[in-house]
Amino acid sequence: MTVRISITVNGRRFDRDVEPRQLLVHFIRDLGGFTGTKIGCDTSQCGSCTVLLDGVAMKSCTCLAVQADGSEVITIEGLAKEGQLHPLQEAFWNKHGLQCGFCTPGMIMASHELLRTNPKPTDDAIRHGLAGNLCRCTGYQNIVRAVREAATAMAK
Amino acid sequence: MSSRIFGSGIRRREDPRLITGAATYTDDLTMPGMLHAVMLRSPHAYAKITRIDTSRARQAPGVIASYTGADVNLNAMPCAWLPPNSSLKIAKYPTVAVDTVRYVGDIVAVVVAETPEQGYDALELIDVEYRPLNASLDPQKSCAPGAPQLHEDVPSNLAFQWTVSGGDVDAAFKNADVVVKERIVQQRLIPNAMEPRAALAKWAGASGELTLWNTTQNPHILRYLTSVVTGIAEDKLRVIAPEVGGGFGCKIPAYPGEFLAIFASRKLNRPVKWTETRSENYQATTHGRDHVQEVELAATKDGTILGIRARSWSAMGAYLSTAAPGIPTILHGLMLSGVYNVPAIKEDVYGVYTNATPVEAYRGAGRPEATFIIERMVDKLAAELTMDPVAVRQKNLIPKFENGHSVATGLTYDSGDYPGILKKLLDHVNYEALRKEQAAARTAGKIMGIGVGTYVEICGLGPSQVASAVGFQGGLWESAIVRVHPTGKVNVFIGASPHGQGEETTFAQLVAAEIGVAVDDVKVVHGDTETTPMGWGTYGSRTTAVGGAALVLATRKVKEKAKLLAAHLLEAAVEDMDYDDGKFFVKGSPDKAKTIQDIALMANLSWNMPPGMEGGLEASMFYDPPNFTYPFGAHLAVVEIDGDTGDVTLKRYVAIDDCGPQINPIIVEGQVHGGVVQGIGQALWEEAVYDANGQLVTGSMLDYALPRADRLPNIEVLSTVTPSPHHPLGLKGIGEAGTIASTATVYNAVMDALAPMGVKTLRMPFTPERVWRAIHAGGKSGGN
Numbered sequence: 031m032t033v034r035i036s037i038t039v040n041g042r043r044f045d046r047d048v049e050p051r052q053l054l055v056h057f058i059r060d061l062g063g064f065t066g067t068k069i070g071c072d073t074s075q076c077g078s079c080t081v082l083l084d085g086v087a088m089k090s091c092t093c094l095a096v097q098a099d100g101s102e103v104i105t106i107e108g109l110a111k112e113g114q115l116h117p118l119q120e121a122f123w124n125k126h127g128l129q130c131g132f133c134t135p136g137m138i139m140a141s142h143e144l145l146r147t148n149p150k151p152t153d154d155a156i157r158h159g160l161a162g163n164l165c166r167c168t169g170y171q172n173i174v175r176a177v178r179e180a181a182t183a184m185a186k
Numbered sequence: 187m188s189s190r191i192f193g194s195g196i197r198r199r200e201d202p203r204l205i206t207g208a209a210t211y212t213d214d215l216t217m218p219g220m221l222h223a224v225m226l227r228s229p230h231a232y233a234k235i236t237r238i239d240t241s242r243a244r245q246a247p248g249v250i251a252s253y254t255g256a257d258v259n260l261n262a263m264p265c266a267w268l269p270p271n272s273s274l275k276i277a278k279y280p281t282v283a284v285d286t287v288r289y290v291g292d293i294v295a296v297v298v299a300e301t302p303e304q305g306y307d308a309l310e311l312i313d314v315e316y317r318p319l320n321a322s323l324d325p326q327k328s329c330a331p332g333a334p335q336l337h338e339d340v341p342s343n344l345a346f347q348w349t350v351s352g353g354d355v356d357a358a359f360k361n362a363d364v365v366v367k368e369r370i371v372q373q374r375l376i377p378n379a380m381e382p383r384a385a386l387a388k389w390a391g392a393s394g395e396l397t398l399w400n401t402t403q404n405p406h407i408l409r410y411l412t413s414v415v416t417g418i419a420e421d422k423l424r425v426i427a428p429e430v431g432g433g434f435g436c437k438i439p440a441y442p443g444e445f446l447a448i449f450a451s452r453k454l455n456r457p458v459k460w461t462e463t464r465s466e467n468y469q470a471t472t473h474g475r476d477h478v479q480e481v482e483l484a485a486t487k488d489g490t491i492l493g494i495r496a497r498s499w500s501a502m503g504a505y506l507s508t509a510a511p512g513i514p515t516i517l518h519g520l521m522l523s524g525v526y527n528v529p530a531i532k533e534d535v536y537g538v539y540t541n542a543t544p545v546e547a548y549r550g551a552g553r554p555e556a557t558f559i560i561e562r563m564v565d566k567l568a569a570e571l572t573m574d575p576v577a578v579r580q581k582n583l584i585p586k587f588e589n590g591h592s593v594a595t596g597l598t599y600d601s602g603d604y605p606g607i608l609k610k611l612l613d614h615v616n617y618e619a620l621r622k623e624q625a626a627a628r629t630a631g632k633i634m635g636i637g638v639g640t641y642v643e644i645c646g647l648g649p650s651q652v653a654s655a656v657g658f659q660g661g662l663w664e665s666a667i668v669r670v671h672p673t674g675k676v677n678v679f680i681g682a683s684p685h686g687q688g689e690e691t692t693f694a695q696l697v698a699a700e701i702g703v704a705v706d707d708v709k710v711v712h713g714d715t716e717t718t719p720m721g722w723g724t725y726g727s728r729t730t731a732v733g734g735a736a737l738v739l740a741t742r743k744v745k746e747k748a749k750l751l752a753a754h755l756l757e758a759a760v761e762d763m764d765y766d767d768g769k770f771f772v773k774g775s776p777d778k779a780k781t782i783q784d785i786a787l788m789a790n791l792s793w794n795m796p797p798g799m800e801g802g803l804e805a806s807m808f809y810d811p812p813n814f815t816y817p818f819g820a821h822l823a824v825v826e827i828d829g830d831t832g833d834v835t836l837k838r839y840v841a842i843d844d845c846g847p848q849i850n851p852i853i854v855e856g857q858v859h860g861g862v863v864q865g866i867g868q869a870l871w872e873e874a875v876y877d878a879n880g881q882l883v884t885g886s887m888l889d890y891a892l893p894r895a896d897r898l899p900n901i902e903v904l905s906t907v908t909p910s911p912h913h914p915l916g917l918k919g920i921g922e923a924g925t926i927a928s929t930a931t932v933y934n935a936v937m938d939a940l941a942p943m944g945v946k947t948l949r950m951p952f953t954p955e956r957v958w959r960a961i962h963a964g965g966k967s968g969g970n
């Protein structure tokens with residue numbers, strides 16, 4: 031059995047027949063062209079799959095594609111506008127906030143949410159805000175620096 | 187600019203693709219006609235398979251094929267590190283279990299389907315009957331009489347027995363005023379690279395060629411092993427490591443998964459992808475550590491160390507993974523004396539099969555365990571003699587040396603200044619004031635602890651002759667090709683395979699610094715056996731130490747040729763030529779010059795070459811290091827413990843490391859951060875727990891406590907610079923340093939905090955429950 035749904039991803043609308051059990055993260059990754067969203071676990075712990083669903087960050091492995099019917103999704107590929115990196119992307123680059131890069135798309139999307147809800151976070155608030163995203167490479171310190179720098183840049 | 191580019195913290199050129207989602211990891215690949223392999227894994231730790239029937243699964247929608255152990259005709263999984271004089275017994279390790287399963291996660295069948303979901307559905311339809319057997323998990327008990335035997339041809343489950351010794355240990359203990367003892371449990375850890383493992387195999391039937399995309403740290407080793415296991419000739423095999431999402435050792439070995447993808451692709455003549463789930467990763471991607479050690483240290487009453495004697499039982503898991511036997515032996519035992527003068531050492535190491543996931547290298551691989559032993563014992567000795575742990579260290583540290591220091595185990599450290607780095611640490615934190623602060627905190631009823639850890643590691647693996655002497659079935663040199671194009675742009679091809687460490691950037695910096703091209707004019711190519719020269723891979727903090735040396739020497743060959751050509755073009759004698767910042771000129775007349783770009787163009791055109799000179803501007807270097815490199819450091823941790831809950835908070839962490847000159851200090855700092863946090867994870871949170879039946883209790887990220895951002899302080903990172911005397915640029919390596927130091931450092935801090943309560947020993951990780959119980963039991967705590 032499949033269900034017809036329509037989801038807009040990074041500004042492009044996709045009408046697809048999907049199995050009701052299909053996770054949003056698989057829907058996105060299987061569209062062809064949007065594999066930036068990563069799958070790091072099967073227990074909703076790692077945050078690698080974080081995307082914006084109607085502007086709010088969510089772990090796309092915790093949501094069925096059918097639940098996102100009619101929604102607008104922004105993934106890491108949709109963050110840069112007209113070739114201009116988002117201040118968060120720029121800051122992760124400047125502050126060496128990534129090594130292998132696997133957690134990075136989710137980390138940036140989660141940071142996006144953090145700054146949306148708290149534009150001037152303390153280091154402590156950044157650390158708490160990102161506690162749902164795992165990174166095995168960086169020890170988080172440069173990620174905290176990056177989010178701090180992005181917050182400053184975005185306040186301007 | 188060239189002189190400034192070395193040592194400059196420029197942004198990484200890897201990052202634009204990674205921060206935009208454009209990077210391609212193995213699981214991101216798709217191709218027309220691609221099928222998906224999924225694995226049925228054993229739910230039992232040890233059992234006989236009495237019946238297996240895949241006929242229902244074969245009928246399921248989308249299923250193309252299924253295979254059991256009887257169908258798969260691949261050779262057994264190879265073990266490639268055979269420590270000499272160790273009575274090594276390599277038990278047969280089939281890609282798919284035939285009649286016996288030996289750990290939860292052992293593969294019993296493979297299903298290949300049009301989609302992964304169809305594959306998973308079909309797994310439910312495979313009928314397997316098992317006759318469960320008693321499992322054996324503890325390495326000490328597994329080799330004791332009466333333990334279940336895992337492999338027919340391995341009595342007592344003893345995979346090997348290896349001894350390191352140097353100096354007169356018996357005399358050391360006879361002459362000792364004090365002997366301190368400890369039983370140490372180096373708990374089993376799960377590497378948790380954030381990218382699960384994946385493989386995509388594409389067989390081209392017409393040409394008999396196979397391409398494998400794989401999450402590997404060493405594509406060339408994998409090609410070699412793939413040819414051994416599948417029988418496909420090496421020249422017909424291409425292994426590509428695309429973007430790789432972290433490794434930490436668990437992506438060194440070859441696994442059944444990739445070989446089964448190859449097997450299926452060949453059978454079906456279609457591309458076959460396999461991607462593990464995180465649950466499978468926990469069960470079947472290699473683990474690390476899992477040793478039990480009984481250690482004694484002999485000393486005089488003024489705190490001078492006389493000797494160490496130890497026995498270590500190292501669980502290997504159900505089978506020997508690719509490099510596993512070398513880790514608790516060579517990479518561990520030879521480093522037992524650490525930064526100290528220890529005249530006598532003996533350790534007996536028993537490698538034991540257990541009904542658990544095979545172990546492999548895990549960041550630091552053997553060296554964190556060695557550092558832990560000596561750093562723990564030094565603190566025990568200090569406690570026994572009521573000396574300050576720093577004073578005991580200062581008494582025993584090897585004095586500064588610049589070119590070689592031999593230790594009792596037979597190694598020759600390259601260079602080090604251990605007293606210097608410890609002093610820098612003490613000055614930085616104002617150690618005396620910190621101890622006073624602690625005394626005041628204690629008076630105020632707080633539980634505060636200070637831990638110091640000093641370390642030296644062996645890395646830059648390593649001289650190939652030594653590799654041979656210690657049974658490593660490969661070479662340990664590295665390779666680089668430097669190719670200067672007509673426009674003066676440079677491609678570098680390296681045999682190593684970075685996966686997050688940033689060598690696309692730092693290696694470009696090396697080339698830019700050597701021949702004066704812009705760093706943006708250098709592109710580093712790696713990870714593809716078809717385009718890069720043979721190399722042994724990225725692990726053991728060796729890529730910069732060995733591969734970087736190969737690259738510098740290859741670049742210098744290019745420069746040498748460029749100089750000859752410049753002399754020819756300027757009609758000057760070679761002896762009269764000078765070089766500065768990308769320009770070759772006649773001594774004394776800097777305007778009679780040719781740039782490296784001028785020369786690249788002429789070399790590639792070859793219109794006007796000196797007699798006998800070949801065209802092109804390219805050089806390659808296969809560099810075999812004369813010795814290992816020995817980075818070192820001194821770390822300090824401050825912890826506070828909540829007496830009501832047992833919760834340990836890390837208040838402060840200082841890391842001072844010496845990896846020689848730093849190509850890019852920002853990248854070095856990042857390596858230290860990540861390494862330190864992984865080691866902290868072992869001390870405070872992480873442990874792979876099996877129950878008595880061999881079920882992995884911590885089988886998901888929910889149950890296995892990984893370090894998270896909110897539980898960590900900012901780490902203070904400092905450094906000293908002691909060049910290696912044998913590396914062309916003095917570089918040593920920094921990938922594993924943090925992990926090697928931090929577990930012992932944090933452990934010592936927690937034990938220091940608990941000392942007033944009479945707690946003398948406690949098992950890692952320091953979970954709140956364990957710490958709370960220890961506080962409440964005081965000196966009567968069960969310890970390890």
Ligand code: FES
Nearest residue numbers: 071074076077091
């Ligand atoms: S893949 Fe969604 S949280 Fe891990």
Ligand code: FES
Nearest residue numbers: 129133165166167
């Ligand atoms: S950068 Fe590798 S997991 Fe975060």
